[in-house]
Amino acid sequence: MSKNAAQWSENPGFPQTHYVDSRIYADAAIFAEEREKIFKPSWIIACHESEIQGPFDYRLFNHPTGVPLIVVRGDDSKVRAFYNICPHRGNTILYDPAGNAKRMTCIFHQWSFDTRGNCVDISRADQGYQNRFCKQDASMREVKCEVGCGGFVWVNLDDNAASLGAFVGGAMDILEPFMREPMEVFHFHKAHVRTNFKLWHDTNSEFYHDFLHYFNRITGMMQPGYFDRRYTGFPNGHATVGSMEIRYDKYEGSKDRAVGWPGLAPGGWYMVDLFPGMTYNLRTSVLRIDTAIPLGPNEVIIEFRGLGLKRDTVEERRQRIFDHNMIWGPFGRNLHEDLLAVHGQGRAMRDGTDSRWVIQGREEGGTIHDEVGMRHFYAEWSRRMERPAYDPYREGKPEPVRAAA
Amino acid sequence: MVKTERRYQIEELVYRSCLALDAKDWKSFLDLCDEQFHYTIATFSPEIRKDMVWLDHDKQGMVTLFTNLPRHNSDHSPITRHATVYTVEVDEATSEANVVSAIQVFRTLLDGGATELFAVGRFHDTVKLTDSAAKLARRVVRLETRLLGYGYHVPF
Numbered sequence: 001m002s003k004n005a006a007q008w009s010e011n012p013g014f015p016q017t018h019y020v021d022s023r024i025y026a027d028a029a030i031f032a033e034e035r036e037k038i039f040k041p042s043w044i045i046a047c048h049e050s051e052i053q054g055p056f057d058y059r060l061f062n063h064p065t066g067v068p069l070i071v072v073r074g075d076d077s078k079v080r081a082f083y084n085i086c087p088h089r090g091n092t093i094l095y096d097p098a099g100n101a102k103r104m105t106c107i108f109h110q111w112s113f114d115t116r117g118n119c120v121d122i123s124r125a126d127q128g129y130q131n132r133f134c135k136q137d138a139s140m141r142e143v144k145c146e147v148g149c150g151g152f153v154w155v156n157l158d159d160n161a162a163s164l165g166a167f168v169g170g171a172m173d174i175l176e177p178f179m180r181e182p183m184e185v186f187h188f189h190k191a192h193v194r195t196n197f198k199l200w201h202d203t204n205s206e207f208y209h210d211f212l213h214y215f216n217r218i219t220g221m222m223q224p225g226y227f228d229r230r231y232t233g234f235p236n237g238h239a240t241v242g243s244m245e246i247r248y249d250k251y252e253g254s255k256d257r258a259v260g261w262p263g264l265a266p267g268g269w270y271m272v273d274l275f276p277g278m279t280y281n282l283r284t285s286v287l288r289i290d291t292a293i294p295l296g297p298n299e300v301i302i303e304f305r306g307l308g309l310k311r312d313t314v315e316e317r318r319q320r321i322f323d324h325n326m327i328w329g330p331f332g333r334n335l336h337e338d339l340l341a342v343h344g345q346g347r348a349m350r351d352g353t354d355s356r357w358v359i360q361g362r363e364e365g366g367t368i369h370d371e372v373g374m375r376h377f378y379a380e381w382s383r384r385m386e387r388p389a390y391d392p393y394r395e396g397k398p399e400p401v402r403a404a405a
Numbered sequence: 406m407v408k409t410e411r412r413y414q415i416e417e418l419v420y421r422s423c424l425a426l427d428a429k430d431w432k433s434f435l436d437l438c439d440e441q442f443h444y445t446i447a448t449f450s451p452e453i454r455k456d457m458v459w460l461d462h463d464k465q466g467m468v469t470l471f472t473n474l475p476r477h478n479s480d481h482s483p484i485t486r487h488a489t490v491y492t493v494e495v496d497e498a499t500s501e502a503n504v505v506s507a508i509q510v511f512r513t514l515l516d517g518g519a520t521e522l523f524a525v526g527r528f529h530d531t532v533k534l535t536d537s538a539a540k541l542a543r544r545v546v547r548l549e550t551r552l553l554g555y556g557y558h559v560p561f
Contacts (some may be wrong), residue, residue, distance in 0.1 A: 051453050061451055096451065097451050097452045098451060098452055098454055099454075100454065169503045185455075186453075186455065186457070187457055187550075188450050188453045189450070189457075189550055189551055189553075190551070190556055191553070191554065191555060191556065193554065193555055212476050212478060213477075213478075215477075216480075227490055251473075252469055252472070252473060253469035253470065277436075319462070321461070322461060324446060325459055327459045329459045330551075330553050331446065331459055331556065331558065331560060333558070335556060336479065336480070336556035336558050337477060337479075339554075339556055340479070341552075
């Protein structure tokens with residue numbers, strides 16, 4: 001029997017931890033609050049160290065709060081991060097997304113900065129400022145920056161934030177054995193999708209949607225061990241997914257892997273979802289990293305990176321690129337399906353559609369089709385936002401009519 | 406200087422390849438390809454300052470890709486390839502031609518029919534020539550566009 005308006009608005013018959021009010025995916029005020037309470041104090045992946053290998057190499061990064069950043073390796077090889085905003089007239093300092101800059105010079109009035117954030121030249125300073133303002137007054141704004149968890153460059157806009165290690169905790173332990181060798185980014189692309197960033201992270205946090213993917217059904221879901229994969233939650237909203245043996249030979253066009261990943265069993269697959277929007281995904285011969293950068297409540301840029309080993313031979317790298325593209329490239333079998341699905345969610349949940357709830361009610365002992373990964377995320381989201389995801393406006397909806405086990 | 410008739414034959418091959426792919430007529434497209442055909446989509450990333458390969462298949466790989474398409478969930482919006490052959494350089498010694506074409510790909514939404522520019526780039530084709538036929542031996546699609554929204558399953 002279909003539902004009328006009142007029934008459509010009723011809470012789903014689950015405990016409050018098992019559903020979300022879908023207005024949190026469309027509300028501009030909530031999104032502004034997320035930038036301040038969630039993204040500003042979180043550690044976010046800006047790039048990988050292999051993208052800035054030499055002194056003075058830099059990489060631009062648009063932080064999810066909206067702040068434009070420069071990540072640069074200094075003359076001392078230390079990696080630092082600064083606002084890409086000139087302290088003079090607020091112009092963009094560096095325009096190209098990557099490069100090498102011994103001096104970072106604003107094109108507008110030629111104020112120049114070194115890779116430690118010091119202003120090293122102000123054009124005609126004495127004539128204009130006399131003794132009232134000097135280079136020491138015009139330093140760049142530096143933000144916290146650490147390299148870790150596989151050589152990734154992390155940034156944090158909160159000067160008082162705890163260390164990256166404290167933020168990640170034990171969530172990366174499952175991947176640590178596989179990230180002992182230097183890695184290198186060989187693939188980078190962005191996807192611009194009209195959807196909420198949380199919906200992308202949800203997709204990375206649940207495997208029930210393997211029904212979406214023919215590739216995953218035939219190589220995974222139909223194989224022994226699939227339903228034994230287990231979620232583990234960690235403090236700060238992070239979660240991991242244990243491995244199984246994927247049967248790639250079951251998909252025509254795929255094949256046995258001549259190139260694997262050091263320490264990873266053939267067909268192994270590990271995932272780590274880091275709050276609030278980053279995912280490590282290790283399978284076949286490739287490590288994929290997703291970084292969600294929201295632009296608005298219903299708009300997100302997702303940065304995708306594919307990594308191999310720095311010591312790869314030409315042939316090994318070619319195989320990793322093939323493996324990556326088969327499922328995860330812009331023309332890959334799975335990525336398009338995932339993006340299409342969250343695009344559809346964005347269409348159905350945008351402001352004014354009367355979408356009401358997202359159910360996260362599956363309980364299967366923490367195994368692969370259990371939706372505990374999403375529930376774990378929204379527990380942290382609710383804590384940080386100081387508003388429950390199931391009742392974000394504290395409208396005090398009545399308790400669910402039917403309690404789940 | 407390439408003879409007019411030869412150039413016409415090569416241009417028609419490029420245009421027919423677009424028509425076949427636009428029509429999702431995989432067999433007709435593959436019939437235009439030599440047995441040694443190899444297809445690649447490549448692009449340069451200014452972000453990581455590296456050349457990237459996004460798709461790379463031999464002829465059998467393309468057959469498999471096309472065969473698997475109906476098993477996947479895909480965007481069903483049709484795309485239209487607009488090619489313009491720029492240069493044709495024939496090497497009579499090897500009976501091959503190197504052909505560079507501009508390519509624009511447009512996507513038309515099913516709901517309402519709005520058309521948007523999806524991607525721009527170049528075809529770098531190697532064409533195998535015989536007295537009577539011209540076949541695609543190699544196609545490298547060099548994309549300028551790298552932001553493809555939620556992507557696409559069908560090669561350009």
